Amino acid sequence: MSELHKFLFEGLPVRGMLVRLTDAWREVLARREPGQEYPPELRDLIGEMSAAAVLMQANIKFNGALVLQVFGDGPVKLAVAESQPDLSFRATAKCVGAVEPGATLEAMVNLRGQGRCAITLDPKDKFPGQQPYQGVVPLHGDQREPLQKMSEVLEHYMLQSEQLDTKLVLAANGEVAAGLLIQRLPVEGEGNLEGRRGAGPSPAESAPLAGQAGLPAWGQRSSNEDDIGLSDAFNRISILAGTLTAEELLTLDADTVLRRLFWEETVTRFEPLTGTAAPRFACTCSRERVGQMLLGLGREEADSVLAERGEIEVGCDFCGRHYRFDAVDVGALFTPGSDHPGGHSPTMQ
């Protein structure tokens, strides 16, 4: 079963999370159409991104989707993992060329140094005109050296965009996608994890509440910037976390990982999110959304596909569902005021 563990280091401005996606990750892979299976290198990248998206979503108080995207300039054009406040997630990738065995991150998505990683926070209840919050980083480090690990890209992002010292270890294979996140908190002691100790936050408590104007509360950056890289406690724990191998992360249970890494530290564990509270695969696609997309495409385009194929079929890249629209459906879709998915006018009632 998939699970997420939150913990903090007693008396230190450092907290951590460990996620293991097992059944949920295998579900993502099983949804792929036969013949469309990912090459192992790309599969592992998407797995790492899925683990990271769940960790980052669990790490903030934000009521909306967290979308982690890599826009590649190599054989992989797009890799995306998206997680919701209830820690459900989905992931997919678009591959247009051959991924060579053993291909690195650079070879897959940063061949010409133009690859980008974007993190978007899309609030559930947007006020009119509100744009999602998005941060973008390149796939190279400060010396323009290409980064070879997704974890390094995201550490870079957290530092650049959020001014947060972060250590990430990510790993995935065909069975498990897992990640360990260690983060320095701007506030010590009682400020850790919103001041809660001992009793873990329930899933309901840890999910809601967007920050002001729908922006997330990653940290208190104003008081935090000066301290980057200067916390001995964070540096020590981050080095310990960095000794975790992919093999260990993928094969050992959470208790063993935390005991092996941090046996000299006083770690306070929270109630793990398992069972129905665990991260799980779920897709947010719907017939209504596909209808909206067709409306955006325009009547002319829709009619030309109908003329050519007799129906419009739209497949979801995330979950493999297929949505079919015949001439009657399309006619209804483009008729204002008619009762069809995507065409409801909220002013009608």
Ligand SMILES: [Zn+2]
């Ligand atoms: Zn779907």
